[in-house]
Amino acid sequence: MLDAILLFRDALYGALVIALVCSTLGVYVVLRRIVFVGASLAQMSTLGIAISFWLAGVGIGGALTDKPVILSLLATLLGVVFFSTGMRRARIPPDARIGVAYVVAGALAILFIAKAAVGEAHDIFLQGNILGITRSDWLLLLGVSVPVLLVHALFYKEFLFISFDQETARTLGYRVERWTLLLYLTIGLAIAFAMQFGGLMLVFNFLVLPAVTGLLMARGMGGVFSWAIGAGLTAAVIGFSLSVPFDLPTGPTIVAASGGLVILAWLVRRLRER
Amino acid sequence: MTALVTFDHATLAYGRRVVLSDLTFQIPDGDFLGLVGPNGAGKTTILRAILGTLEPSAGTVTRRPELRFGYVPQRDQVDYSFPLRVLDVVLMGRYDRVGIGRRPRRDDRDRALAALDAVGIRELAPEPLTRLSGGQKQRTLIARALVGEPNLLVLDEPTTGMDLVSTTQILGLVRELHERTGLTVLMVSHALNEIANYVTRIALVQEGSFRIGAVDEIVNERTLSELYGIPVEVDSFAGHRIVLARRGSAVVKPGVDRRA
Numbered sequence: 001m002l003d004a005i006l007l008f009r010d011a012l013y014g015a016l017v018i019a020l021v022c023s024t025l026g027v028y029v030v031l032r033r034i035v036f037v038g039a040s041l042a043q044m045s046t047l048g049i050a051i052s053f054w055l056a057g058v059g060i061g062g063a064l065t066d067k068p069v070i071l072s073l074l075a076t077l078l079g080v081v082f083f084s085t086g087m088r089r090a091r092i093p094p095d096a097r098i099g100v101a102y103v104v105a106g107a108l109a110i111l112f113i114a115k116a117a118v119g120e121a122h123d124i125f126l127q128g129n130i131l132g133i134t135r136s137d138w139l140l141l142l143g144v145s146v147p148v149l150l151v152h153a154l155f156y157k158e159f160l161f162i163s164f165d166q167e168t169a170r171t172l173g174y175r176v177e178r179w180t181l182l183l184y185l186t187i188g189l190a191i192a193f194a195m196q197f198g199g200l201m202l203v204f205n206f207l208v209l210p211a212v213t214g215l216l217m218a219r220g221m222g223g224v225f226s227w228a229i230g231a232g233l234t235a236a237v238i239g240f241s242l243s244v245p246f247d248l249p250t251g252p253t254i255v256a257a258s259g260g261l262v263i264l265a266w267l268v269r270r271l272r273e274r
Numbered sequence: 275m276t277a278l279v280t281f282d283h284a285t286l287a288y289g290r291r292v293v294l295s296d297l298t299f300q301i302p303d304g305d306f307l308g309l310v311g312p313n314g315a316g317k318t319t320i321l322r323a324i325l326g327t328l329e330p331s332a333g334t335v336t337r338r339p340e341l342r343f344g345y346v347p348q349r350d351q352v353d354y355s356f357p358l359r360v361l362d363v364v365l366m367g368r369y370d371r372v373g374i375g376r377r378p379r380r381d382d383r384d385r386a387l388a389a390l391d392a393v394g395i396r397e398l399a400p401e402p403l404t405r406l407s408g409g410q411k412q413r414t415l416i417a418r419a420l421v422g423e424p425n426l427l428v429l430d431e432p433t434t435g436m437d438l439v440s441t442t443q444i445l446g447l448v449r450e451l452h453e454r455t456g457l458t459v460l461m462v463s464h465a466l467n468e469i470a471n472y473v474t475r476i477a478l479v480q481e482g483s484f485r486i487g488a489v490d491e492i493v494n495e496r497t498l499s500e501l502y503g504i505p506v507e508v509d510s511f512a513g514h515r516i517v518l519a520r521r522g523s524a525v526v527k528p529g530v531d532r533r534a
Contacts, residue, residue, distance in 0.1 A: 168418075
């Protein structure tokens with residue numbers, strides 16, 4: 001089994017990097033109740049990838065089609081700006097706008113994929129291609145994740161304050177809209193790069209489930225981050241360990257492992273509260 | 275006494291929709307002012323103009339240089355599901371002094387503990403916020419407002435959703451802070467009966483009109499009947515003012531039909 005896992009060690013490293021960055025940012029996603037903003041950003045990232053595939057199929061686009069991350073990133077950043085700055089002024093409720101973005105981006109992605117002349121596009125769209133991660137891929141992921149995590153380490157108290165009580169933060173002179181934009185930018189950046197390899201389901205999983213595990217297990221913010229990161233990394237390792245020898249799709253196996261950890265955390269919480 | 279905030283013929287509006295116009299008043303240093311009115315009358319709009327998050331569309335609102343606010347938000351603006359300890363929340367009141375990208379120091383923690391002491395819940399410092407009662411949560415937010423060493427303490431609907439005991443304790447605490455330290459206080463509330471017995475001045479907002487003065491100048495039958503458009507009684511019981519609408523009140527303000 002170990003040999004089989006070692007054969008895909010670059011893929012495992014990639015999954016661990018995605019788990020690390022998405023689990024960390026997921027704490028804000030869950031606490032700020034923007035889970036569906038995360039899902040919509042992931043969907044917009046998918047749309048960017050789908051457009052890349054379609055452009056490749058019709059033979060236009062050049063560099064844009066060689067690296068789907070470029071259009072994926074552009075689409076995600078468009079979503080970041082839309083969600084972080086546009087929602088305050090609109091008369092339409094925020095959750096309705098998130099719903100519109102989610103369903104329209106999803107439908108457009110399917111339409112572009114349907115017309116794309118790339119065989120594996122459908123699988124990558126939903127499940128990603130995590131086993132196809134190479135050394136240069138996970139190094140790229142690490143290159144994006146480390147700055148994102150450093151930004152979060154540096155501005156922890158600012159992100160916490162504007163997430164917990166933005167009115168008071170505003171009275172103390174915080175530019176709440178700018179900090180929110182920066183927070184969403186880091187989330188969007190992580191999603192756009194993770195989506196290239198992890199796919200919609202896995203990325204959304206790492207943005208939500210480990211944070212839920214952390215919130216069930218810990219009483220303080222430090223504990224929540226530690227448990228969330230631990231749960232994300234553990235789920236990645238368990239998912240890999242089971243999927244490779246048993247010939248299971250890796251992404252869904254990792255998601256199932258994350259779900260198992262949430263249930264375990266919930267049981268522990270119930271036992272503690274007795 | 276110098277003014278901390280001065281409204282000079284200020285008009286407050288959201289886009290083209292004017293909420294209140296021609297406001298002229300001051301909040302002097304050492305004031306204990308209650309801003310009272312029903313929901314939707316414009317209290318929050320005035321509050322936002324005071325805090326500087328809403329610019330007047332005409333006239334001016336000026337704040338004394340170096341003015342610091344200690345802000346206690348409405349309870350539903352704070353997300354109590356965050357896994358934070360009481361001390362963590364109070365420390366947020368020092369974040370702007372600590373500086374961007376820096377961590378609070380021991381001195382900040384000592385000041386946060388002193389602020390918790392001032393509101394009578396120092397022993398709750400390590401407790402999770404989620405476990406506190408409504409009154410304890412409000413004391414935590416008041417401690418957070420105090421730890422920034424403000425010139426003006428602003429409380430937005432501080433007793434909404436609280437029972438009689440907690441309401442009395444919180445309002446008593448705010449009055450005691452004002453009397454003990456001379457801190458300027460602005461309390462925003464829809465409950466005239468609660469506020470009138472604690473503050474020294476009242477600003478009343480009602481259907482686009484605005485009146486400000488000492489409590490006796492505002493809380494009297496003539497002024498309130500005129501402002502509310504119905505006959506109002508002001509009685510006294512055990513040293514407390516009680517404002518009541520007269521039974522079978524008829525509409526007295528021309529053009530306003532209260533039966534609608």
